[in-house]
Amino acid sequence: MAEGRVSIVVEHCKACGFCVEFCPTHVLELSSAFNSKGYHPPHAVHPERCSGCDLCGMYCPDFAIYATKVAPGKERDK
Amino acid sequence: MSDSLITDIVNAGVNPVDQILRTDRMPHIWCPGCCIGTTVNSFARALIDSKIDLGSLALVSGIGCTGRVAGYVKLDSFHTTHGRAIPFATGLKLANPKLNVVVYSGDGDLSAIGGNHLIHAARRNIDLKVICVNNLIYAMTGGQTAPTTPGHSITSTNPYGTFEPSFNLPHLVEAAGAVYVARWTTFHVRQLARSISEAFQKKGFSFIEVISPCPTLYQRRNKLGDGLDTMKYYKEKSKVRHGAPTGEVGLTMTGEIIVGKFVDRDRPDYQTMMRSQYCESLGEKFVEQEEMVCS
Numbered sequence: 001m002a003e004g005r006v007s008i009v010v011e012h013c014k015a016c017g018f019c020v021e022f023c024p025t026h027v028l029e030l031s032s033a034f035n036s037k038g039y040h041p042p043h044a045v046h047p048e049r050c051s052g053c054d055l056c057g058m059y060c061p062d063f064a065i066y067a068t069k070v071a072p073g074k075e076r077d078k
Numbered sequence: 079m080s081d082s083l084i085t086d087i088v089n090a091g092v093n094p095v096d097q098i099l100r101t102d103r104m105p106h107i108w109c110p111g112c113c114i115g116t117t118v119n120s121f122a123r124a125l126i127d128s129k130i131d132l133g134s135l136a137l138v139s140g141i142g143c144t145g146r147v148a149g150y151v152k153l154d155s156f157h158t159t160h161g162r163a164i165p166f167a168t169g170l171k172l173a174n175p176k177l178n179v180v181v182y183s184g185d186g187d188l189s190a191i192g193g194n195h196l197i198h199a200a201r202r203n204i205d206l207k208v209i210c211v212n213n214l215i216y217a218m219t220g221g222q223t224a225p226t227t228p229g230h231s232i233t234s235t236n237p238y239g240t241f242e243p244s245f246n247l248p249h250l251v252e253a254a255g256a257v258y259v260a261r262w263t264t265f266h267v268r269q270l271a272r273s274i275s276e277a278f279q280k281k282g283f284s285f286i287e288v289i290s291p292c293p294t295l296y297q298r299r300n301k302l303g304d305g306l307d308t309m310k311y312y313k314e315k316s317k318v319r320h321g322a323p324t325g326e327v328g329l330t331m332t333g334e335i336i337v338g339k340f341v342d343r344d345r346p347d348y349q350t351m352m353r354s355q356y357c358e359s360l361g362e363k364f365v366e367q368e369e370m371v372c373s
Contacts, residue, residue, distance in 0.1 A: 009093070014110035017306045039110070057093065058123065058267040061115025062105060066093045 004052020004067045006044050012064035013041035019056035019065050025049040028056065098122035098132075100152050107146060111293035111305020113264035114144055117211055118151070120267050121182070124274035135178045138167040140187035143218045143292075144211040147182045161191030164199045167206050175349055178207070178278065185212040185226045189245055193225070200254035203282045204348045209274065210247060210285065213292040214329070221295030228331045232299045247287050249324040252341050257282035259324065259341035263289040265312035266337060273339065282347045289335060300331065 006027060013035060020028045020042050027050045031043040042065065044050065050067060057066035099122065108114050125132065137155040139148040140163035148155040158166040163183045171179045181188070188196050188210050199206060214231070216222040221234040225245045232239060248259045258280045262270040270288060277284035291297055291308035302308060312335065320338040327336040346354070356365045 007093075012105045014105070016111045016304075018116075018309060021306055021309070037105075054094075055267075057095075058119055058271075059116055060119065061108060061111075061113055063093055063095055063099060063101075063115065063119065064105075066095075 002048045002050045002052075003070060003072075004050040004054075005070050006047065006050050006056065006065065006067045008041060008043070009064045010035045010041045011037075012062045013039055014062050014064075015039035015041065016061060017042075018059040018061070022059050023056055024053065025051055094126065095119055095122040098125060098151055098153065100150055103150055106150055108143065109292075109294045111291065111297075111308075112143070112213075113290040113305065113309075114147065114211055114213075116264045116267060117209070117270065117288050117290065118147055120271040121180075121209065121274055122151075124271040124278075127271065128275040128278055130178060130278060134176060135180065136167075136170055137180045137182055138163050138170065139181070140183040140192060141218070142184040142187045142216070143213070144182065144184035145187060145218075161187055161193075162195065163187060164192055164195040164206065164208070168195075168199060168204050171205055172349075175205075179205070181206055181208045183208075183210065184217070185210055185214070185247070186216045186224045189247055189250070190216075190225045197250065197254040200251045200256045200283045200285070202348045203255055203257065203345055203351075205281055206283055207274070207277045208283070208285045210287045211290050212247065212287050213290045213296060215292050215296045217292045217295055221292075221299060226329070228329050231296070231331050234295075234299075244329065246324070246328040248285070248327055248340050251283070251285045252324045255283070255345065256285045256341065257343050257345050258284035258286075258339075260285075260339040261287040261289065261327065261337050263312040263316050263335060263337060264291070265309050265316065269318075269337075276339075276342075280342075281350075282345055289329070289337075302332070 027044050027046050028042040029045045030040045052067045052069035054067045137153050139145045141160040148157040163181045167179045167181045216224050223233045223235045223240050227240050230239045252259050260273045291305050293305040316335040316337050318338045319336050324340050
């Protein structure tokens with residue numbers, strides 16, 4: 001059960017890779033898909049590990065990712 | 079995930095910093111790997127966490143990559159002429175002392191073109207919060223040598239390496255009289271946010287230097303990798319030393335970066351000194367005891 005949920009605004013991403021590198025629980029990876037500007041945005045490969053610490057949101061220079069805490073007991077909506 | 083074009087927002091929600099940003103202007107112009115956005119993120123979170131009244135806050139910035147911040151925040155903001163962010167902010171503060179005035183600009187704008195204003199605002203101890211994003215170069219104009227460029231760096235105006243000694247900004251503003259001086263890198267996001275909150279509690283000239291990469295012009299020319307490599311370098315080579323003597327915190331191209339809160343002292347600010355001087359020479363009944371506000 002994940003404690004947090006990561007959200008990605010794909011169109012704002014410039015694929016700097018900060019969120020992938022500095023995520024403490026290694027939730028993210030850059031995907032092979034493109035956004036409309038031709039960058040590879042990240043995607044959550046291990047969403048169940050997300051703790052909702054929002055460090056990815058603090059590092060993101062493009063305001064394109066953020067994590068929120070999920071209230072305990074609530075089912076993650078995917 | 080497939081190789082198809084993805085254009086939707088995954089897990090749509092509301093980014094907590096969106097309340098501070100003009101989201102209609104996103105994506106912004108800063109390069110991939112540039113960390114000015116990260117500093118804005120820390121600034122926005124500091125504002126949210128410290129619960130400052132956003133109506134009584136004004137953000138002033140000058141010219142340059144960092145100067146664009148004024149256009150991206152949903153606050154009362156002012157994009158001023160080159161180097162003159164501090165004079166505009168000083169006028170704003172003196173006309174309306176109840177405002178929290180933040181100067182958000184780059185190293186070229188604050189320490190080179192506006193260097194004189196920086197030291198005199200620190201000397202007068204005007205109640206401004208200055209956030210200086212130091213990317214060690216003039217970035218927007220094409221990577222020329224700035225007063226903060228460390229020795230032996232390759233820039234567009236010094237293709238065989240810089241040889242001028244560079245400014246040590248914390249030392250400069252401490253000597254000029256700032257009451258709060260801190261330095262962080264863009265790797266230290268939470269510490270930076272805490273420092274900005276602390277600066278809002280201080281009365282007087284507060285100066286926060288943020289070391290930031292310029293992957294397009296500085297890191298590329300000096301073969302230091304991209305933004306991510308620079309962040310790893312900051313992680314590896316920065317040492318937190320609170321209260322370090324600012325004379326010893328100069329920057330080099332690939333050496334150690336001393337970060338931390340260097341100066342936290344109390345000194346009467348400009349308006350307090352002005353009022354006490356007038357009380358002394360004119361007598362109290364001729365001096366406004368309440369802070370005057372131009373409306």
